[in-house]
Ligand code: URA
């Protein structure tokens with residue numbers, strides 16, 4: 001087989017065989033196929049697309065390119081969840097304990113974050129003592145005994161995706177549905193998921209700006225799941241404002257705990273109930289979506305999700321008392337309100353730009369080597385649809401440095417992330433559609 005023939009075939013709009021895709025992906029992973037050939041191929045895919053079968057073959061080739069987690073010793077359906085591109089996305093911290101409490105095993109390997117705020121693993125480190133490096137044996141044992149473990153990703157998972165994603169980033173080939181779909185699904189399959197729930201963000205802050213494109217991406221991922229025997233459900237959700245109120249690591253942990261206690265922001269709670277219900281249903285713990293939803297609600301109301309979080313924290317060496325005593329979490333020294341300059345009704349909040357501001361404040365990493373300040377971040381005081389009067393706080397900065405020029409710059413950036421309207425603004429819709437193997441259901 002020759003790489004150039006495979007590139008030409010895709011350039012001419014033909015369909016690649018599983019063997020050709022395997023040759024390409026394994027050759028690229030081993031460094032035998034150079035970046036320039038892989039770029040040409042990615043551009044051909046960008047223009048000519050891939051069939052559902054090719055996309056599934058690409059997914060499995062990438063999933064096989066490195067280490068794969070073996071969760072088969074854990075009884076039950078292991079359901080994983082993934083959000084495509086959220087800012088300050090706290091759902092994993094809530095959903096893990098919530099669905100584990102409902103009886104669905106959660107064996108989660110998470111990453112550290114780059115950009116915006118930290119990843120789930122960084123956030124968990126805000127819980128004093130929490131250990132994120134467990135041996136594989138201890139990880140599996142913990143899921144078998146308490147139903148949930150969250151650890152840092154170790155080893156060499158989906159190296160093909162890492163290389164290809166980095167290459168796409170600099171060759172104008174990120175926005176290709178088969179390439180995004182296979183990238184996301186390969187990582188979930190390599191980490192051992194039997195079933196997958198996807199939160200596909202749509203709107204200004206997301207990869208897919210239009211609802212139609214988001215549905216196409218969701219369909220492509222559900223199709224892959226169908227082809228490779230991992231049932232997949234995708235929920236299309238709004239990204240026209242950040243989810244919840246907190247952006248920043250310890251602030252989001254606090255918000256996650258509040259939400260598990262039924263005292264969180266309404267949108268975050270609703271999204272977790274929707275995603276949680278789909279996870280519970282795929283995990284076989286409810287016969288219908290409505291039954292699964294009722295079970296998820298009960299886990300919140302009866303505090304069983306909170307109990308499960310305490311068990312998780314204690315099992316991984318952390319101080320479970322912090323779940324009830326939030327003052328034990330890292331807190332920033334200064335809380336500075338960002339005041340509105342005019343009256344108006346909030347019409348849009350740029351999640352991406354707030355994410356960047358939080359990163360500049362120290363909540364995220366610009367490079368892998370940066371150190372995060374777990375305490376700092378932003379807490380929103382207003383959401384889309386809220387009326388604001390001049391002088392009222394839009395948000396609150398949580399900072400560990402008292403430098404007027406820096407504070408002023410951050411304040412300015414946060415103000416600019418808000419857009420206002422003189423007229424009533426409808427509350428943004430949270431869930432637009434649900435895509436399953438049965439088809440697309442508009443909500
Ligand atoms: N997220 C991924 O993991 N891969 C993509 O290609 C795009 C978004």
Ligand code: CA
Nearest residue numbers: 088243244246
């Ligand atoms: Ca948040």
